[in-house]
Amino acid sequence: MSSFRGLGLAAWLTEQAQQLGIGRPTPVQAACIPPILQGRDCMGCAKTGSGKTAAFVLPVLQKLSEDPYGIFCLVLTPTRELAYQIAEQFRVLGKPLGLKDCIIIGGMDMVAQALELSRKPHVVIATPGRLSDHLRSSSTFSLRKIKFLVLDEADRLLEQGCTDFTKDLEVILGAVPATRQTLLFSATLTDTLNELKSLAMNKPFFWESQAEVRTVDELVQRYLLVPEKVKDAYLVHLIQTFQDEHEDWSIIIFTSTCKNCQILNMMLKKFNFPSVALHSMMKQKQRFAALAKFKSSIFKILIATDVAARGLDIPTVQVVINHNTPGLPKIYLHRVGRTARAGRHGLAITLVTQYDIHLVHAIEEQIKTKLQEFLVEERAVLGILTQVNVARRECEIKLEATDFDEKKEINKRKQMILEGKDPDLEAKRKAELAKIKKKNKQFRERVQQTLQEKKQLQLKRKLQKKARRQQRRAAKRSL
Numbered sequence: 001m002s003s004f005r006g007l008g009l010a011a012w013l014t015e016q017a018q019q020l021g022i023g024r025p026t027p028v029q030a031a032c033i034p035p036i037l038q039g040r041d042c043m044g045c046a047k048t049g050s051g052k053t054a055a056f057v058l059p060v061l062q063k064l065s066e067d068p069y070g071i072f073c074l075v076l077t078p079t080r081e082l083a084y085q086i087a088e089q090f091r092v093l094g095k096p097l098g099l100k101d102c103i104i105i106g107g108m109d110m111v112a113q114a115l116e117l118s119r120k121p122h123v124v125i126a127t128p129g130r131l132s133d134h135l136r137s138s139s140t141f142s143l144r145k146i147k148f149l150v151l152d153e154a155d156r157l158l159e160q161g162c163t164d165f166t167k168d169l170e171v172i173l174g175a176v177p178a179t180r181q182t183l184l185f186s187a188t189l190t191d192t193l194n195e196l197k198s199l200a201m202n203k204p205f206f207w208e209s210q211a212e213v214r215t216v217d218e219l220v221q222r223y224l225l226v227p228e229k230v231k232d233a234y235l236v237h238l239i240q241t242f243q244d245e246h247e248d249w250s251i252i253i254f255t256s257t258c259k260n261c262q263i264l265n266m267m268l269k270k271f272n273f274p275s276v277a278l279h280s281m282m283k284q285k286q287r288f289a290a291l292a293k294f295k296s297s298i299f300k301i302l303i304a305t306d307v308a309a310r311g312l313d314i315p316t317v318q319v320v321i322n323h324n325t326p327g328l329p330k331i332y333l334h335r336v337g338r339t340a341r342a343g344r345h346g347l348a349i350t351l352v353t354q355y356d357i358h359l360v361h362a363i364e365e366q367i368k369t370k371l372q373e374f375l376v377e378e379r380a381v382l383g384i385l386t387q388v389n390v391a392r393r394e395c396e397i398k399l400e401a402t403d404f405d406e407k408k409e410i411n412k413r414k415q416m417i418l419e420g421k422d423p424d425l426e427a428k429r430k431a432e433l434a435k436i437k438k439k440n441k442q443f444r445e446r447v448q449q450t451l452q453e454k455k456q457l458q459l460k461r462k463l464q465k466k467a468r469r470q471q472r473r474a475a476k477r478s479l
């Protein structure tokens with residue numbers, strides 16, 4: 001196995017890495033650090049928790065130490081929490097350099113950020129939306145001289161999901177120099193490979209881990225078949241069991257929507273579980289506070305939407321529970337990757353309802369592993385069923401009283417305005433679309449009904465014919 005020195009990193013940097021427990025390079029680091037040091041663009045695709053962050057932070061710091069100036073490197077990442085985490089790695093590893101970093105994310109004071117940017121930090125770590133806002137509105141800084149552009153979770157930045165970064169990326173790419181080194185990393189690069197190649201055009205070095213199975217060996221993966229209506233009782237039972245048997249374990253529960261995340265958190269609190277929520281409808285300060293409480297193990301349960309699915313590195317997480325089966329295998333892969341990191345063991349349990357079985361098959365197909373069934377004591381679940389359902393209903397009523405949906409609507413409108421869309425026009429379009437959908441549905445139902453009626457009529461006629469035949473036969477016999 002190679003050493004960091006052998007890869008071309010300076011002694012001060014390898015010593016600094018050693019202090020963080022980063023002693024020997026992981027495969028993605030061993031493969032990607034030399035070409036980056038040689039000045040090549042790089043695309044690295046390796047399993048979750050395999051050290052991709054240090055694979056770009058270390059060579060960038062080495063290059064920065066040879067020619068220090070600001071702004072030297074720009075790192076883009078899809079979530080605010082991830083931006084903090086990456087900044088922390090830069091800060092700790094770059095301490096001997098007196099590294100100045102700057103975090104540019106939404107939900108924080110824009111004026112303070114503009115001031116920080118004007119002070120020419122060595123490294124800027126940003127989410128695309130807020131950085132493009134700064135580029136549009138301010139001339140206090142320039143990205144024209146950056147040497148490195150890093151896209152962490154690169155595929156997420158390029159895909160057009162519920163948060164679409166394309167427009168912001170266009171602005172940012174227009175502000176960075178064409179002659180730069182571009183580094184792209186993720187555990188799931190392959191879907192967006194062609195778009196990524198157009199970003200990294202400087203003889204890109206591409207490295208992908210060769211293992212067929214796309215999750216780490218240390219991760220135990222299970223599914224639990226549950227009827228939709230009793231899902232929460234199973235969840236409560238699972239948490240209770242883990243709490244009873246492994247007091248020191250931390251658990252992340254992933255759920256599909258902000259509202260459900262909020263309701264589950266309220267419900268688990270009713271059962272006295274030490275839980276916190278993390279979703280995009282919370283204020284940024286609350287988001288950071290929740291994560292800090294979870295990271296420091298004050299609260300051992302984090303209920304989150306997919307805002308926490310990628311990149312977060314919390315060594316104490318032993319269990320990931322998917323309260324909903326992820327619709328995309330890629331999301332499954334990132335979610336379960338929050339445990340079993342850096343060689344540690346972990347357990348992932350996915351709750352699967354009668355409607356989700358095809359999703360599990362798609363996941364198994366992609367990760368090249370079969371999930372085994374997780375068995376629970378059904379009687380114990382039945383024993384808490386009513387109590388859990390009542391608790392959930394109470395939480396739903398309580399949440400409705402707080403105008404949660406209304407706030408969500410306001411947030412949505414704000415987002416649309418930021419994206420340059422007219423919320424009223426969008427609402428009209430949506431209503432028209434819903435109308436067409438409704439009409440189509442009604443038409444389909446009518447067709448279905450007519451077919452059904454025809455079938456029934458045919459059946460009736462057939463039966464009548466049969467009865468008549470039988471009558472005739474009986475009459476013949478009696479003659």
Ligand SMILES: Nc1ncnc2c1ncn2[C@@H]1O[C@H](COP(=O)(O)OP(=O)(O)OP(=O)(O)O)[C@@H](O)[C@H]1O
Pocket residue numbers: 020021022023024025026029046047048049050051052053054186187310311312313337338341342
């Ligand atoms: N060479 C190394 N030896 C030991 N630990 C390492 C090494 N490199 C990184 N680590 C540690 O491994 C953990 C996971 O690293 P990192 O967060 O970079 O993973 P990742 O590959 O980016 O995962 P994800 O795809 O989930 O974002 C971190 O705590 C990091 O400090």
